[in-house]
Amino acid sequence: EDKVVQSPLSLVVHEGDTVTLNCSYEVTNFRSLLWYKQEKKAPTFLFMLTSSGIEKKSGRLSSILDKKELFSILNITATQTGDSAVYLCAVASGNTGKLIFGQGTTLQVKP
């Protein structure tokens, strides 16, 4: 059975800290791995990764994929209270590109 596992499930840090969120997966016919941020309602897209070892970066956020070890990490440097959210990892598999989501990591950044 295809599955995506995120860790930790929750995390509390202070502003300025750096955090690393983990995502491991076991899926058949892997196509891509995506990270989303969910604050109140709709998840918003952060990154899509398809190739191993190539870092994607957007401001203080970055992510990388390891297709050999079947995991990805999402890094957030110099965290701010606005980074508080649920971070979702999803893997697209098969010909349909159906996204299988992990449970999410709830990040709380305290002032």
Add this chain to the structure above:
Amino acid sequence: GAGVSQSPSNKVTEKGKDVELRCDPISGHTALYWYRQRLGQGLEFLIYFQGNSAPDKSGLPSDRFSAERTGGSVSTLTIQRTQQEDSAVYLCASSPQSGGSPLHFGNGTRLTVT
């Protein structure tokens, strides 16, 4: 342009009643997905539509759940004889094509079954 639109935003219903949830995808997006998110949980895949192809219904939890997509645009998710365990946020998403393109999500419908 307009994003994915879902209605209603909130729905409270009595156990045993039928409900219909609506999703209006981004214009031109051929792929449409429904997901369910229970409180504190990740997103659970329900059903996927791509163009005129037969939908992937592999995630529907029971035969009380059904969905259709008319004219390749608007989709309706129907839950018959609702149960309390159906309480969740139902999220719709669309993308320009299938194959792992980033999904654009609507704000969801929060369903509460009393």
